[in-house]
Amino acid sequence: MHELIQALLKQAPVITDGAWGTQLQARGLPVGVPPDPWNLERPEQVAEVARGYVEAGSRIILTNTFGANRVLLERHGLAARVAAINSAGARLSVEAAAGSARVFASVGPTGKMVAMGEIDADELRACFAEQVEALAAGGVDGFVIETMSDVEEAVAAVSAAAATGLPVVASMSYGSGKSGDRTIMGITPEQAAEALLAAGADIVGANCGQGPDTMVPIVERLRAASGRPVWAKPNAGLPRIVDGAAVYDQTPQVFAEGARALVDAGAGFIGGCCGTGPAFIRALVSMRS
Numbered sequence: 467m468h469e470l471i472q473a474l475l476k477q478a479p480v481i482t483d484g485a486w487g488t489q490l491q492a493r494g495l496p497v498g499v500p501p502d503p504w505n506l507e508r509p510e511q512v513a514e515v516a517r518g519y520v521e522a523g524s525r526i527i528l529t530n531t532f533g534a535n536r537v538l539l540e541r542h543g544l545a546a547r548v549a550a551i552n553s554a555g556a557r558l559s560v561e562a563a564a565g566s567a568r569v570f571a572s573v574g575p576t577g578k579m580v581a582m583g584e585i586d587a588d589e590l591r592a593c594f595a596e597q598v599e600a601l602a603a604g605g606v607d608g609f610v611i612e613t614m615s616d617v618e619e620a621v622a623a624v625s626a627a628a629a630t631g632l633p634v635v636a637s638m639s640y641g642s643g644k645s646g647d648r649t650i651m652g653i654t655p656e657q658a659a660e661a662l663l664a665a666g667a668d669i670v671g672a673n674c675g676q677g678p679d680t681m682v683p684i685v686e687r688l689r690a691a692s693g694r695p696v697w698a699k700p701n702a703g704l705p706r707i708v709d710g711a712a713v714y715d716q717t718p719q720v721f722a723e724g725a726r727a728l729v730d731a732g733a734g735f736i737g738g739c740c741g742t743g744p745a746f747i748r749a750l751v752s753m754r755s
């Protein structure tokens with residue numbers, strides 16, 4: 467395990483951050499518009515989200531780069547800006563962290579599947595290499611490969627990130643299948659842990675897809691399969707759909723109680739995904755103390 471991960475875990479559970487997309491929408495990002503270009507167009511709004519988490523007590527914040535890969539950006543005519551959007555995203559979070567939090571860069575899926583013949587493995591690897599190299603140049607402390615459902619894609623991202631020499635967290639989204647214990651591509655926690663650690667991940671985890679309570683058995687299984695503390699970022703419960711938009715009703719207090727069960731199940735890093743914000747991080751900080 468990378469020495470930075472080991473050092474952070476000496477004060478486990480390590481509180482990470484919450485959702486970014488909804489925080490940017492609250493600052494004027496239209497729903498359906500990709501948030502990543504705001505690193506160049508509206509940097510002050512992005513910096514505000516990052517500072518909000520640092521002030522709430524996050525010891526690790528992420529970056530506004532979840533969808534900043536070439537495959538997704540070229541759909542918006544931004545293929546030439548991949549490096550600029552990622553390095554700006556890295557710098558904004560590093561400046562906001564100001565030495566009081568670590569910055570782990572967010573890397574999400576491309577939306578293209580090798581298994582469906584939509585992209586080949588070499589292209590996928592090159593796409594992630596381009597993104598992680600720009601993030602590393604921007605000064606991040608590590609990477610979080612997150613919200614993955616296809617293990618082949620996650621492995622491509624992990625191996626590209628590990629090649630930088632920085633620590634790598636590999637997190638997939640579970641909640642599908644009969645027992646709710648698979649990704650939408652049918653991958654189990656055990657299959658993910660084995661493949662992601664072999665690809666160079668320092669630790670594995672789960673994010674999105676489910677609330678804290680249903681994530682408990684997933685974290686237990688990831689802990690057992692990896693033999694390492696787990697990264698966990700559940701949603702604020704299950705959403706209601708109102709006028710086509712997901713609405714999360716779980717309060718920060720209820721969320722933090724659920725998070726305590728995740729820590730007991732083996733989570734060494736804990737934060738929130740969809741439906742969470744700085745108030746949820748403050749609740750986690752109080753839960754911890």
Ligand SMILES: [Zn+2]
Nearest residue numbers: 674675739740
């Ligand atoms: Zn989410």
